Amino acid sequence: MVRVHANGLDWVPAGVGETTAALAGAETVGGLVAVALAALGAGVRERGGPLPAGGPLAVERAIAKMDPLPVDGIGAEAAIAELSAVLATGSADPVDPWCAAHLHCPPLAVAAAADLVASVLNPSMDSWDQAPAASALERALTDRVARLCYPRAERPDALVTSGGTESNLTAVLLARETLGPDLVVVCGDNSHHSVARAAWLLGLPRPITVPTNRDRLDPDRLAATLATLDRPAVVIATAGTTNSGAIDPLAAIAEVARAAGAWLHVDAAYGGALLFSSCRLAQLAGIDQADSIALDLHKLGWQPIAAGMIACRDTALTAKLATNADYLNAADDTEAGLPDLLGRSLRTSRRPDAFKIAVTARALGTAGLGELVDRCCDTATQVASAVTAHPRLRLWGEPSLSTVLLRPRAADESDDGDALIASVRRGLLDDGIAVLGRATMPDADGTSRLWLKLTLLHPHATPEHYLPLLDLVADKADRCR
Ligand SMILES: Cc1ncc(COP(=O)(O)O)c(C=O)c1O
Incomplete structure (x- = not known):
């Protein structure tokens, strides 16, 4: 795009292609955003879950395929398409309800557009x-x-x-x-x-x-x-x-x-x-x-x-x-x-x-934000009840906000329950299936133990989204015992 200044002069990027070195403006960015979003969507579909499978090595291999600081650039469209796809494929994506380890929220579309x-x-x-x-x-x-x-x-x-x-x-x-x-x-x-x-x-x-x-x-x-x-x-x-x-x-x-x-x-x-x-x-x-x-x-x-x-x-x-x-x-x-x-x-x-x-x-409005806060907290309360009712899991305590701490009973029956819990968590990360957090917290008897942490910040996820995850955690822990 060429922008004409009030003084009658205009400017065109010199030396490199017009699009590649175009300045940010409604039209120029719009074109690149369309390319980026298409690549992003494809990357999300390729990932298929909340996290790339295969752990750090798989991600590093994907990144190593391209030089992020080449002498000759590949052009704006190609670069944004390539890297958006790489980023989306390799992201921990909080839009997936099973990405629930941290205070890492799925952004609202309106906020991302405003950004x-x-x-x-x-x-x-x-x-x-x-x-x-x-x-x-x-x-x-x-x-x-x-x-x-x-x-x-x-x-x-x-x-x-x-x-x-x-x-x-x-x-x-x-x-x-x-x-x-x-x-x-x-x-x-x-x-x-x-x-x-x-x-x-x-x-x-x-x-x-x-x-x-x-x-x-x-x-x-x-x-x-x-x-x-x-x-x-x-x-x-x-x-x-x-x-x-x-x-x-x-x-x-x-x-x-x-x-x-x-x-x-x-x-x-x-x-x-x-x-x-x-x-x-x-x-x-x-x-x-x-x-x-x-x-x-x-x-x-x-x-x-x-x-x-x-x-x-x-x-x-x-x-x-x-x-x-x-x-x-x-x-x-x-x-x-x-x-x-x-x-x-x-x-x-x-x-x-x-x-x-x-x-x-x-x-x-504050009312709308409050409704989203309430949904997350209500979901956490119901997920906590499901943990309490689960025969192979136990709950650390009633949630105050939207965090649920749980421990598979298999860990209590193991010689090293904390190591078992850590390996359940890493196993889920490695498979790209779920991103759960970890917290060392005093148990009811005062002993510090490791707990799995679900930080529920997804305002549109329901308790039903998490019930299969609870079973999966219990199954994994049983297998690790
Ligand atoms: C209670 C509390 N305070 C402060 C922070 C730090 O916030 P930030 O990561 O935005 O710097 C965190 C991050 O999780 C937090 O949980």
């Missing part, structure tokens, strides 16, 4: 002159999300992040900037590994870890730990643990943190989606007492990665990220009214991830 629009226009969120509408839209969305998290706060704020990891890092940073450099992180042993990394990255001491009970942080134990400290603390609670989806008792934890003068951060990367569900919202009671909250819509929000957020109870807290780079937010530009976006992230160049979230939210 394409963002890629074509390529706004960069570090200055207004690179992203006028995208920055206004991001502000409007973050204001709404902040109010959803903090309905009673006067000046809540929210920032867009690349996910739970960056949200947790930002929270610990803001806590340190507020409470001082002696800060120590106090978290449950159920907290996400990014919490300890945040402390490490910020030069803070290793977090003090409080033992949990059934994957939940115990407020009394937390209070006892905080009472021993002679330095400021940031308490990290979790609303939706990675292993089991458990939600810490947030209201009681908030009271303990407040009494100790600690910052409270709630990592709600998984469970924050309950904010959309009128019938499950009560599970988050007390979340608005936190100083900061991590959210992550590329988990229970059906967004393509990345779609993280952090909400804070007051804009004075987020303002601590303010920074200056003359080429992006010169003081006189800001005084003249150009919005200053640079201090709304730890990053500089930044994708307009708010765009796909806003498109999705406009399309479904």
Whole structure:
């Protein structure tokens, strides 16, 4: 496509074919998207299941057939067709209900399409002159999300992040900037590994870890730990643990943190989606007492990665990220009214991830999102009941969100039950039949054991989709015994 500039000049890509080096625009991208989607569909059909069969070697062999950095290119259409097919054939595909290991969601079509629009226009969120509408839209969305998290706060704020990891890092940073450099992180042993990394990255001491009970942080134990400290603390609670989806008792934890003068951060990367569900919202009671909250819509929000957020109870807290780079937010530009976006992230160049979230939210509304959240949680509850009723499986505990932990009874009768479970999981991966997760969790007798994990994020899958999988797991475990 040739684009004519207002000054009358046009441009044609030089040296390589017009299509191959064409810039992104509605027509040029449309043609390539059609080619890519056809190849993608063929790749998905060729894979036939949630994962390529044959393990890492088979995938590496397919990739080794082409040079990803040739001297002479093969052209845009050929390259996108070839690599889209390779990627689709070799993907772990969360659109398949049996791809249920991680907080790895099937993206909604509307969100994926919106992400394409963002890629074509390529706004960069570090200055207004690179992203006028995208920055206004991001502000409007973050204001709404902040109010959803903090309905009673006067000046809540929210920032867009690349996910739970960056949200947790930002929270610990803001806590340190507020409470001082002696800060120590106090978290449950159920907290996400990014919490300890945040402390490490910020030069803070290793977090003090409080033992949990059934994957939940115990407020009394937390209070006892905080009472021993002679330095400021940031308490990290979790609303939706990675292993089991458990939600810490947030209201009681908030009271303990407040009494100790600690910052409270709630990592709600998984469970924050309950904010959309009128019938499950009560599970988050007390979340608005936190100083900061991590959210992550590329988990229970059906967004393509990345779609993280952090909400804070007051804009004075987020303002601590303010920074200056003359080429992006010169003081006189800001005084003249150009919005200053640079201090709304730890990053500089930044994708307009708010765009796909806003498109999705406009399309479904919070009620529609809540309905999808409820479907996943209801499915998990019913799958858990099916595990309980299954003669050859047992359940770790009732799901709080959409995670089901189960253990084949064959593992309990084996000399090394954990090894058996690990090999059942790897066997299913190797066959390309199912992608199940794993979690080491205390059993009813207090002994840590390995469990298989189903993280159910597919909003259109029903319990019936999973019943044959339960039988398959039990059969595999029986055979491994
Ligand atoms: C509870 C929790 N917090 C944070 C994260 C990190 O999120 P991300 O992978 O988006 O950085 C995860 C990831 O699974 C998580 O489960």
